[in-house]
Amino acid sequence: MRNYLARTSKGFTLIELLIVIALLGALAVGLLATIDPFEQLKKGRDTSLRNTVSEFYNANLRYYSTKGQFPWGTDATSGLIYSDFTGTITELITVGELKARFQELAGTGNLAKVFVESTSSEHISTCFKPESKAFQEDLNAIYDSSGVAQAAPTCKSQTSGTAGSDCYFCIQ
Secondary structure, three states, X not given: OHHHHHHHOXXXXXXXXXXXXXXHHXXXXXXXXXXXXXXXXXHHHHHHXXXXXXHHHHHHHHHHHHHOOEOOEOOOEEEEOHHHOHHHHHHHHHOOOXXXXXXXXXXXXXXXXXXXXXXXXXXXXXXXXXXXXHHHOXXXXXXXXXXXXXXXXXXXXXXXXXXXXXXXXXXX
């Protein structure tokens, strides 16, 4: 009798192990659904774009405060995209307002998503279209690609609905 009791008190049964594994699996699935890895990737890309837009915007402001005009002169610009402002980036790098490797570090893919607007000789907007829900709901995501605030509440940051297909995150 003593040997029988010693054997049954050691280890776990197969059923107990299966129940524990099933519970851990269910918790892992719930955690994965909560974290949403694709949303985290989108948020990371949007954060990178926000930093690039902010750096470009600030470099233009520093250039303006030194030279009294933007790198493209006193003319108003309308909806510049990356292919239009590569000369501006080169000028900002030349005068030391941007790092020499700015284009390489930002990436041409990210820079192609940036819109620059200058409606007067003293105003600049730099915008991008956010992918992540968090950035679409941000209070800076109420603009169109030219940096003009949407008149009607059509952005996710202005409504509780699913609007926001043409809303941009702008720094101005």
